[in-house]
Amino acid sequence: MGSEQSIACSIRLNSSLTDEQKARFQNDETIRRILARRGTIAVVGLSADPQKASHFVASYFLERGWKIVPVTPRAGTILGVPTVPDLLSIREPIDVVDIFRPPEEIPGIVDQAIKIGTKAVWMQLRLIDIPAAEKALAAGLDVVVDRCIKMEHGRYGGGLHSAGMNTEIISARRRKL
Amino acid sequence: MSSSSERSFGFETRQVHAGHIPDAETGARAVPIYQSSSFVFESTEQAARLFGLKDYGDIYTRISNPTTAVLEERLASLENATGAVVVASGMSAQFLTFLTLLEPGDEVVASSHLYGGSSTQLTHTLKKLSAKVTFVDPNDVPAWEAAITPKTKLLYGETVGNPSGSVLDLEPIGKLAKAHGIPFVVDNTLATPWLCRPADFGANIILYSATKFLSGHGNAILGAVVDAGNFDFKRTPSIAAPDPAYHNLRFYDTFGHYGFLMKLRMVSLRDVGASASPMNSFLAIQGLETLSLRMERHVYNAQKIAEFLEKHPLVEWVSYPGLASSPYHALAKKYLPRGAGGVLSFGLKGSRKQARERGVKFIEALQIFSHLANIGDVRSLVIHPASTTHQQLTAEELDAAGVPPELIRISAGIENIEDLTWDLNRALHAAFA
Incomplete structure (x- = not known):
């Protein structure tokens, strides 16, 4: 009875990462550090289609005071921001490179991300390349794999809770205004 | 703000804390009852973003409510699950799950020991939606397998049958569902997550009549749909295909592992309107604290x-x-x-x-x-x-x-x-x- 039988709970998400990979590439502290920077996010593979996940993510962060840089071969503007064809064409410091491209393109994108000195690389849901993630980690970057950056922001910001989702945040301390 | 990386809190801690952090403005320790049908928008733009699912937030209590959200997250936490949607009753939780996962012509294989009201809903009401159910002896695993056809979209049983008292052999049926790439839906009303967490044995979606042991005081009718997060809806057409009921949104592409619950809330619950009342959610939260x-x-x-x-x-x-x-x-x-x-x-x-x-x-x-x-x-x-x-x-x-x-x-x-x-x-x- 009581706490001796209590269950150690952990959230289940259908990630294909192993537990060891999750500990390194879905690390809670890493995620919070990335989100706390509130700087500039390069969205690689940002679509102009408002119904695409990449567009949801970019507009969400734009709304919250982040700068976004659309990285796509498509010339023009998305969400009012001029596009660039690749990461190497960016002329400003980047806090996080958020990847919405198929796994086969990820190694090239990560190489460029390391080269431009971004602080973090984020591979969105199911866009997984572990060797590239290892390389970014070895280069000193914060790395997250197979999570959605918008949902993680919602987890810590309270939005995900309002959608009935399990944030795994438990605290009796009063929230700060 | 503490989080799971620092400690995995036990069940008894979660049943009183999960899903509720005292708010900044009042610091209210008990969960406030937000007895409000609707919520004022910050701006026209924000309203548009909420309706477009581009942002999180409450619009209308038919779809979500801050009191009910506490119950949802708490239940999800006790079940180690991704999330939950709390609705008007156990029967509506079951119906909304079927409505979300099934298309006309689809089939369900279900235990013949289901609660009478559930089996009537499956047999007669689902028939009106052109979905068909095949009942099998719950612990005859070959019978479950034999009943599965290419049109079968889910398996359904109760952890403990009411009133038969039969216990479902969850593990082999969970394996069967996995082998066929379909979700295993389990009504866990009689067990509650304290006695059994069906997802530990291969169940994917857990249903509750929260009227019963979860609330425990016989004072509120409520139901819940919990997604354990261990099923990938990538090949489930109703979640992965463009949804004309939500300007062709692909719930799986956009919301990943939250896709099933987002669709259940934003389409099924929105359109059926079987919403939980905030007062009932509050009563269930009180009950859950002593589960x-x-x-x-x-x-x-x-x-x-x-x-x-x-x-x-x-x-x-x-x-x-x-x-x-x-x-x-x-x-x-x-x-x-x-x-x-x-x-x-x-x-x-x-x-x-x-x-x-x-x-x-x-x-x-x-x-x-x-x-x-x-x-x-x-x-x-x-x-x-x-x-x-x-x-x-x-x-x-x-x-x-x-x-x-x-x-x-x-x-x-x-x-x-x-x-x-x-x-x-x-x-x-x-x-x-």
């Missing part, structure tokens, strides 16, 4: 009552998976190690001809047990189906329905156990006087 404590007493009392009745000379049989005599005892030990639930049934001794009449006399002689059609209350409850819910059926029809005329169902409350057995003993003698 583990109450369940310990419920299963203790149920076990004692079952043992008492099994030895009683005026009792023919007792069905409770916690008894060694139950055919489900081994399964109960495996899946419900903390106790086999709070519900049991038994048969009065004597000829079947007099069974209905004796049942009535038994019920009317009870003093502490409440005669009503519910289970999972802190008060002990009793019902004699042959003279109430099933009174229009013949003796043969009662047998076919699995509720013979001598059957009495008990939901053990948390009262003093000696008082309960005293009351039962008196009523048994009165029935045969």
